[in-house]
Amino acid sequence: MQLDRVSVAFGAAVALREACLQIEPGTRLGIVGESGCGKSMLGLCLMGMIPDAGKVSGSIRLNGKELAGAPEHVWRRHRARDVAMIFQEPMAALNPLKRIGDTVMEPLEVHEGLSRSAARARALALFDEVGIPDPDSRLRQYPHEISGGQRQRVLIALALACNPSLLVADEPTTALDANVALRIIDLLVRLSETRNMALVFISHDLAAVARATQQIAVMYGGDIVERGPTAQVLGAPRHPYTIGLLGARPGLDNRGRGPDGRRKRLVTIPGTVPPLFELPAGCRFSGRCTREIASCALQRPQPLALGAGQVAACHLLGQAHAGAGAS
Amino acid sequence: MGYFLFRRTLGFVLTLITVSVVVFAVMNVLPGDPALTILGIEATDEALDNLRRQLGLNDPVHVRYLNWVGGALTGDFGTSHSFRVPVSELIVERLPLTVSLAVSGMVLTIILALTLGIGAAANHGKPGDWGVMFIAQIGIAVPSFWLSILLVLLFAVTLQWLPPGGFPGWSDPVGALRSLVLPTAALALVQGAVLARVTRSSALEVMRLDYVRTARATGFSRQRVLWRHVLPNAMVPIVTIVGLQFASLVTGTIVIENVFYLPGLGRLIFQSISNRDLPTVQALVMLFAAIVVTVNFIVDVLYVLIDPRLKGRN
Numbered sequence: 001m002q003l004d005r006v007s008v009a010f011g012a013a014v015a016l017r018e019a020c021l022q023i024e025p026g027t028r029l030g031i032v033g034e035s036g037c038g039k040s041m042l043g044l045c046l047m048g049m050i051p052d053a054g055k056v057s058g059s060i061r062l063n064g065k066e067l068a069g070a071p072e073h074v075w076r077r078h079r080a081r082d083v084a085m086i087f088q089e090p091m092a093a094l095n096p097l098k099r100i101g102d103t104v105m106e107p108l109e110v111h112e113g114l115s116r117s118a119a120r121a122r123a124l125a126l127f128d129e130v131g132i133p134d135p136d137s138r139l140r141q142y143p144h145e146i147s148g149g150q151r152q153r154v155l156i157a158l159a160l161a162c163n164p165s166l167l168v169a170d171e172p173t174t175a176l177d178a179n180v181a182l183r184i185i186d187l188l189v190r191l192s193e194t195r196n197m198a199l200v201f202i203s204h205d206l207a208a209v210a211r212a213t214q215q216i217a218v219m220y221g222g223d224i225v226e227r228g229p230t231a232q233v234l235g236a237p238r239h240p241y242t243i244g245l246l247g248a249r250p251g252l253d254n255r256g257r258g259p260d261g262r263r264k265r266l267v268t269i270p271g272t273v274p275p276l277f278e279l280p281a282g283c284r285f286s287g288r289c290t291r292e293i294a295s296c297a298l299q300r301p302q303p304l305a306l307g308a309g310q311v312a313a314c315h316l317l318g319q320a321h322a323g324a325g326a327s
Numbered sequence: 328m329g330y331f332l333f334r335r336t337l338g339f340v341l342t343l344i345t346v347s348v349v350v351f352a353v354m355n356v357l358p359g360d361p362a363l364t365i366l367g368i369e370a371t372d373e374a375l376d377n378l379r380r381q382l383g384l385n386d387p388v389h390v391r392y393l394n395w396v397g398g399a400l401t402g403d404f405g406t407s408h409s410f411r412v413p414v415s416e417l418i419v420e421r422l423p424l425t426v427s428l429a430v431s432g433m434v435l436t437i438i439l440a441l442t443l444g445i446g447a448a449a450n451h452g453k454p455g456d457w458g459v460m461f462i463a464q465i466g467i468a469v470p471s472f473w474l475s476i477l478l479v480l481l482f483a484v485t486l487q488w489l490p491p492g493g494f495p496g497w498s499d500p501v502g503a504l505r506s507l508v509l510p511t512a513a514l515a516l517v518q519g520a521v522l523a524r525v526t527r528s529s530a531l532e533v534m535r536l537d538y539v540r541t542a543r544a545t546g547f548s549r550q551r552v553l554w555r556h557v558l559p560n561a562m563v564p565i566v567t568i569v570g571l572q573f574a575s576l577v578t579g580t581i582v583i584e585n586v587f588y589l590p591g592l593g594r595l596i597f598q599s600i601s602n603r604d605l606p607t608v609q610a611l612v613m614l615f616a617a618i619v620v621t622v623n624f625i626v627d628v629l630y631v632l633i634d635p636r637l638k639g640r641n
Contacts, residue, residue: 047544072549079546087544092537096636097559106555107545142635158545 001046001083001166001198006058006068008041008050013276015041017222017284018058020303025165026196028189030209030230032245033219034273039202042219043170046200047085048075080107084159088171090151094143100154101139107161126157131187149180153187160191166198167191173208185212206249210234215309218242221273221284224303228310239312241285244269283315291316331631331638339624346616347399351392354609364603365408399613405606409599414610417595424494425591428507428583429576432514436572439519440565444526445553451531459523466520471579475513475586482509492588510587514579518572525568529561536560562633570626574619 001023008016016038023029031039044050045060048067060068062082067075079085087093095103101123108119120139127135130153143151152172159167169188173181185201189212192199201212209216210230217227218241226239237243247267271288280286286296293315301313362378363370379385383394398404404414447459483491489509495502533539534557542556584593592611599607631637 049540049543076546076548079544081546085544087537087541089537093541095538095542095556095560097634107547110551111546144636155541158541162546 001063002059002061003042003045004059004061006042006045006056006060008038008045009055009057010051010053010276014222014279015054015276016045019045019224021217021224021227023166023198023200025198026192027215028192028199028201028213030213030216031200031202031219032204032206032209032216034204034245036273036276037219038222039204039219040170041222043085043168043200043202046083046166046168047079048072049085080111080159080162080164082164083166083168084162084164085168085170086152086155086159086172089175090148090155090172091143091175093155094151096143099140099142100146100151101141103143104139104154104158104161107158111162122161123157126160127154129160129191130154130157131183132157147180148176149184152176152184156184156187156191160195163195164197166200168200168202170202171204172201173203173205181208182211188212206234206246218245221279222276223284223313225285225314226310226312228306229308232308232310236310238306238310238317239285239314240289240291240316241269242312244290283313293319332628335624335627339620342620343617346620347396347613348392350609350612350616351395354605354612355388355391357605359603361408361603361605395609399610404610407599407604407607409602409604409607414607417607418592418610418614421591421595423497424589425577425580425584425593428510428514428580428589428591429573431507431511432518432576432579433569433573435511435515436518436522436576437569439515440522440526441558443519444523445530445558447523447527448530448534448557449549449553451534456527460527463520463523466516467524469517471513471517472582472586474516475509475583478509478513479587492586494589506587506589510583510589513583513586514576518576518579522565522568522572526561526565529564530557533557533560559633563630566626566629566633570622573622577615577618 001021003019003021005018005020006016007014007018019038019042021029021042031042033039041050041054045056048060048070050056056068058068059066062078067078094100098106101120104123104126105116105119108114108122109116112119114122123139124135127138132138132150132153138146138150143154146154156172167188172188173184176184185208188199188201191197199212201209203209213230215227216230216233217224218233218237218239219225220241226233226237226242233242234246237246244267248269269288270290274280274287280297281300282298283289283296283301286292289296295315299315301315301318303311303313304317305311306317360375361382362375362384366374366378383391386394395405402415404418406412407414407417410417443459443463447456450456479491482489490502490506491509492506494506497503530553538560539552539556542552547556580591581593581596583589584591585597588594592614596608596611596615598604599611
């Protein structure tokens with residue numbers, strides 16, 4: 001799947017600005033950023049599920065087929081079969097009136113025309129694949145009778161039912177306990193490997209993304225500010241926002257007291273994310289960035305290749321680059 | 328589930344007992360002497376006294392109440408003063424008409440309301456939605472007897488497609504059905520308008536929920552998402568209103584049967600009240616109340632059948 005300069009606007013509010021991404025078969029891409037940075041919007045773009053009020057521009061190509069602006073019934077044929085999605089709240093994402101077996105069997109019967117017994121056999125295999133113990137009796141249970149982790153597994157089984165080549169996971173672990181979350185992440189990685197299925201993992205949890213993905217895109221205010229191989233971007237971040245985001249992680253090394261005897265404090269990014277319609281026209285991060293220069297607020301920084309697949313959009317990097325080229 | 332059913336059944340029985348006491352009490356404080364009504368003002372005091380004794384009117388109140396309840400439980404509601412036949416006979420004769428009218432009215436109400444309500448919700452904020460809501464608003468504002476008159480004027484007088492009233496009896500099935508069309512429509516259009524609004528708002532509420540998004544993300548068609556995922560989840564408020572509406576449909580038949588001149592229970596209760604036919608009125612009011620209480624009981628049980636989450640509670 002390929003996104004070329006995809007924007008989503010709700011009236012004057014731009015939720016996503018000229019996003020470019022390439023998702024290769026079988027690869028795992030992480031999308032990180034704060035709430036409201038547009039990462040969920042990006043996920044919905046991949047499903048063609050932008051709310052009616054949103055205007056999508058740019059190019060969204062699936063296996064070479066242009067889908068940007070395609071009507072609902074065209075998108076619908078690709079959902080579940082080519083691109084599937086799981087969501088943040090496993091508690092609320094399952095129909096409470098349907099037995100979970102019926103939920104997983106529904107796409108098999110509707111999309112693949114399987115008989116009830118064939119669909120049941122496939123559902124059992126899927127439950128087994130996503131690590132739901134005792135699938136036989138689970139099929140008959142209702143969502144309220146199973147735990148959050150198990151519900152997320154059911155949703156994964158549902159998403160996998162029609163063998164999609166891309167799975168979009170929007171904050172799949174946010175609502176779960178830490179150890180349950182870890183197991184879900186490992187499950188997603190394993191499924192991506194065994195099925196050669198691409199995975200887009202949307203999260204604000206850097207540790208989770210580091211664990212799950214090979215590529216990463218960091219988003220702020222509707223822009224992809226930096227992307228590249230996960231280890232590269234998290235190990236040597238270049239965009240001031242990525243640097244700030246990594247600094248703001250609570251961890252073992254910023255506990256206790258520093259060498260000067262003062263209590264170490266969590267380094268945070270100053271200010272708060274402005275509302276979508278108040279974002280600066282140039283670099284979205286200007287106004288909060290500690291290293292801002294004059295052109296930041298006015299001019300939009302272009303993505304700049306920094307080698308080893310790392311790309312960042314920042315005027316500072318552009319200057320350094322231009323300076324290095326001149327000398 | 329067992330405990331829930333037990334509690335609801337207990338409530339059901341207690342409600343029926345309360346209703347019977349109230350009905351009996353109201354009928355007994357009403358002015359007017361049944362004996363005088365039956366024999367007329369020319370009757371001698373002696374004759375009146377004899378009849379009162381015969382009817383048990385001189386017994387203490389609790390004895391009369393227990394006699395009445397005991398009789399009702401065995402299907403004996405006493406003898407109608409004005410028709411001079413057992414009340415139970417009158418009821419059995421007229422019940423099928425009223426039940427057909429109420430049930431067909433309810434079915435048409437539900438069909439209309441679900442299609443229009445879900446359709447409006449699916450087209451939320453678009454002209455289709457406004458259109459349905461506009462018509463529903465008019466439907467709510469219009470009283471059913473007035474709508475009946477309009478329907479008669481249009482379909483019976485002007486177009487002459489259907490009879491304006493009366494009932495040929497069940498031996499003429501086609502004629503019977505034809506004479507039920509307009510009364511059914513008059514009942515259903517008004518009730519359907521109310522239910523369509525409830526259906527729409529309930530469906531809109533459900534459509535915002537996460538599992539509807541999951542269903543869309545699974546690539547199901549709009550129709551499938553609406554009817555298989557949204558509607559069942561929107562059903563609890565709809566069933567509540569249907570229960571209440573069935574009660575007003577049953578009582579609505581009193582008006583409709585009089586407008587269309589149909590020999591059902593609604594017309595019977597009207598005639599009995601005019602004639603001060605106490606046993607008949609008492610039996611019919613009790614019957615109507617029992618129907619309403621029973622429907623509410625069924626609705627309570629339906630909740631649990633609709634939503635498995637309620638099974639564990641209570």
